[in-house]
Amino acid sequence: MWGICSRAMVKVGMAKPCGLVKPCHLVKPVSATRVSGRYLTHQRGLPALPVPPLQQTCERYISALEPIVEVDELKHTKELLAEFQKAGGVGERLQRGLEKRASKTDNWLSEWWVQVAYLTYRLPVVVHSSPGLVLPRMNFRDKQGQIRFAAKLIAGVLDFKTMIDNETLPVEYLGGKPLCMNQYYEVLSSCRIPGLKKDSVVNHAKSSRPPKHITVVHNFQFFVLDVYNSDGTPLTSDQLCVQLDRICSSSQQTNMVPVGILTTQHRDLWGKAYLNLIKDKTNKQSVSAIQRSIFTLCLDGAMPQVSEETCRSTAAVQMLHGGGSQWNSGNRWFDKTLQFIVGEDGTCGANYEHAPAEGPPIVALIDHVVEYTRKPEMTRSPMVPLPMPQKLHFNITPEIKKDIEEAKQDMNILAGDLDIRVTVFGHFGKDVPKSHKMSPDAFIQVALQLAYYRMYQHCCATYESASLRMFRLGRTDTIRSASNASAAFVKAFDDPNRQNTEKVDLMAKAVAAHRSYTNMAISGQAIDRHLLGLKLLALEENLSMPEIFTDPAFAKALHYRLSTSQVPSKADCVMCFGPVVPNGYGVCYNPMEDHINFAVSSFNTCKETDASQLAQAVENALLDMRTVLDQTPRAKL
Numbered sequence: 277m278w279g280i281c282s283r284a285m286v287k288v289g290m291a292k293p294c295g296l297v298k299p300c301h302l303v304k305p306v307s308a309t310r311v312s313g314r315y316l317t318h319q320r321g322l323p324a325l326p327v328p329p330l331q332q333t334c335e336r337y338i339s340a341l342e343p344i345v346e347v348d349e350l351k352h353t354k355e356l357l358a359e360f361q362k363a364g365g366v367g368e369r370l371q372r373g374l375e376k377r378a379s380k381t382d383n384w385l386s387e388w389w390v391q392v393a394y395l396t397y398r399l400p401v402v403v404h405s406s407p408g409l410v411l412p413r414m415n416f417r418d419k420q421g422q423i424r425f426a427a428k429l430i431a432g433v434l435d436f437k438t439m440i441d442n443e444t445l446p447v448e449y450l451g452g453k454p455l456c457m458n459q460y461y462e463v464l465s466s467c468r469i470p471g472l473k474k475d476s477v478v479n480h481a482k483s484s485r486p487p488k489h490i491t492v493v494h495n496f497q498f499f500v501l502d503v504y505n506s507d508g509t510p511l512t513s514d515q516l517c518v519q520l521d522r523i524c525s526s527s528q529q530t531n532m533v534p535v536g537i538l539t540t541q542h543r544d545l546w547g548k549a550y551l552n553l554i555k556d557k558t559n560k561q562s563v564s565a566i567q568r569s570i571f572t573l574c575l576d577g578a579m580p581q582v583s584e585e586t587c588r589s590t591a592a593v594q595m596l597h598g599g600g601s602q603w604n605s606g607n608r609w610f611d612k613t614l615q616f617i618v619g620e621d622g623t624c625g626a627n628y629e630h631a632p633a634e635g636p637p638i639v640a641l642i643d644h645v646v647e648y649t650r651k652p653e654m655t656r657s658p659m660v661p662l663p664m665p666q667k668l669h670f671n672i673t674p675e676i677k678k679d680i681e682e683a684k685q686d687m688n689i690l691a692g693d694l695d696i697r698v699t700v701f702g703h704f705g706k707d708v709p710k711s712h713k714m715s716p717d718a719f720i721q722v723a724l725q726l727a728y729y730r731m732y733q734h735c736c737a738t739y740e741s742a743s744l745r746m747f748r749l750g751r752t753d754t755i756r757s758a759s760n761a762s763a764a765f766v767k768a769f770d771d772p773n774r775q776n777t778e779k780v781d782l783m784a785k786a787v788a789a790h791r792s793y794t795n796m797a798i799s800g801q802a803i804d805r806h807l808l809g810l811k812l813l814a815l816e817e818n819l820s821m822p823e824i825f826t827d828p829a830f831a832k833a834l835h836y837r838l839s840t841s842q843v844p845s846k847a848d849c850v851m852c853f854g855p856v857v858p859n860g861y862g863v864c865y866n867p868m869e870d871h872i873n874f875a876v877s878s879f880n881t882c883k884e885t886d887a888s889q890l891a892q893a894v895e896n897a898l899l900d901m902r903t904v905l906d907q908t909p910r911a912k913l
């Protein structure tokens with residue numbers, strides 16, 4: 277199993293060289309379709325993603341390999357790189373090709389990226405690609421509370437959508453630079469469509485008649501809910517409450533066939549089952565209504581009872597995959613770009629299909645929604661009778677039934693395999709690193725390196741997502757957190773022969789090196805997407821694959837046993853995702869000012885990994901690093 281999503285995709289290009297590099301025209305950059313407005317003016321003002329110099333990438337690649345490969349492997353790679361870079365060689369040719377591509381496109385990477393990172397990736401989107409988001413537990417514990425909260429949530433999303441529709445979303449900044457806002461225009465009214473070999477994404481927001489409905493799923497039954505009045509105003513929370521109540525009353529039956537579970541399947545199998553499903557006209561119309569909807573709201577049934585201590589981890593399970601076919605995995609349409617999930621016990625969150633966007637725009641939307649739901653009740657609107665939400669019907673043939681049964685089995689195996697722990701590190705947050713004049717993100721990443729080293733006595737290739745949104749249509753590049761500086765630090769930290777002053781010095785260097793890599797990555801000068809581009813171009817031009825890409829060291833560099841991401845938010849939430857390699861960990865964290873939320877995942881079938889153990893090791897590493905800092909005179913920093 278190869279991990280994918282943006283956190284590990286480069287592996288795919290490497291593991292399965294194939295003709296997958298044709299640009300996708302289905303996820304159209306907004307700039308291709310919008311012809312006016314503030315959005316376009318903003319987008320036009322953004323710089324284009326640069327193609328880094330070839331020699332710089334080769335040198336940086338060698339440095340990145342140093343802490344994770346053996347000396348003889350490194351020597352071999354250096355020889356291959358020298359050959360690759362030589363004057364008139366294949367490296368130069370590919371570099372020129374990339375520069376040409378950059379001069380002719382809005383972003384030389386973005387269309388390739390959505391293809392290789394997502395649409396040609398065939399493992400289930402569930403766990404392997406789509407992140408979950410766990411919100412703080414809300415203050416309701418019954419069906420009525422669930423409905424009332426869900427109604428406010430819908431109203432909050434519609435409020436945010438108004439800003440998208442009017443192009444009045446405030447522009448975001450990173451390090452003082454304005455960011456590309458395209459992803460905000462991709463997440464609503466959009467859906468992934470399974471294909472036999474590759475998928476596509478359709479965005480109905482850009483159609484001449486954009487959708488006015490959402491889909492609601494309750495007890496595995498789907499409904500179309502129109503969320504705008506005939507005068508174009510969004511339904512109020514009170515109106516939505518009435519409609520959700522009607523939906524719940526008419527879907528009390530609990531033994532329904534979970535058609536939605538088909539979307540948890542391996543993409544090739546789902547692609548086949550999809551064609552079979554939509555052969556029937558009614559089924560086709562129902563699927564189309566889901567795909568066209570603005571988003572999906574999942575009103576979930578119960579999840580297994582757990583202690584207060586583990587309820588956040590169970591919530592992560594619910595958001596990530598629904599818990600298996602006996603719980604809520606069938607109460608979803610995982611191809612839908614955005615699904616909000618509300619349980620009866622105050623649990624709530626979301627799941628999103630990753631192809632159109634990264635976490636931060638999703639979290640910004642959700643932060644807005646959470647704030648909206650906390651506002652006092654709106655004034656009650658006069659209750660004009662609204663049409664009954666329309667139930668979506670499915671005709672289940674024996675063949676479809678068989679596909680559903682297979683999907684249930686496979687989903688249950690996957691659910692049983694995933695171990696996920698959500699922890700709150702309550703001892704400090706961004707405040708402590710900041711007080712020591714260190715980047716909090718870099719501090720956490722160095723702690724992760726220490727935790728991993730303590731468990732395994734070696735350093736591993738580590739992925740952290742870095743935003744490329746300073747550039748038009750930018751997505752992500754990789755911050756390689758295992759560096760020479762972090763390796764020197766983790767090896768010295770538990771050595772009783774080293775003085776604290778030396779440990780603090782090495783820590784400061786490791787943190788600074790990480791921050792410096794981050795700056796390099798967000799300014800488009802990291803190595804991973806550049807190497808990917810060179811490789812994809814070689815494939816596109818049918819060149820024999822340069823040996824640097826078939827080199828075992830390259831495979832090692834892309835085998836991310838630590839796949840990590842910071843997703844900050846205003847609300848006290850945490851995003852979660854699965855590991856990207858069978859023997860790896862997925863680690864997502866949200867550093868708040870005085871605490872840090874972590875979600876750590878691993879696979880139970882791998883005997884070497886243990887999510888709880890890593891979560892504990894990270895906590896210990898953070899505490900030990902602070903202790904050493906506190907015990908060491910500041911002048912030494």
Ligand code: COA
Pocket residue numbers: 450634635636706709710711712713714715716717718741742743744752791794798841842843
């Ligand atoms: N001394 C004191 N304070 C410092 C500092 C230092 N040396 N370095 C940084 N800080 C402060 C910053 O000013 C910032 O302050 P704020 O809390 O007031 O905003 C804060 O510490 C956080 O900075 P830092 O921890 O360095 O991280 P960052 O916010 O720059 O984020 C990344 C780093 C890599 C996470 C970010 O650049 C990024 O790319 N994010 C997108 C990731 C993504 O897309 N993830 C989703 C994938 S699905």
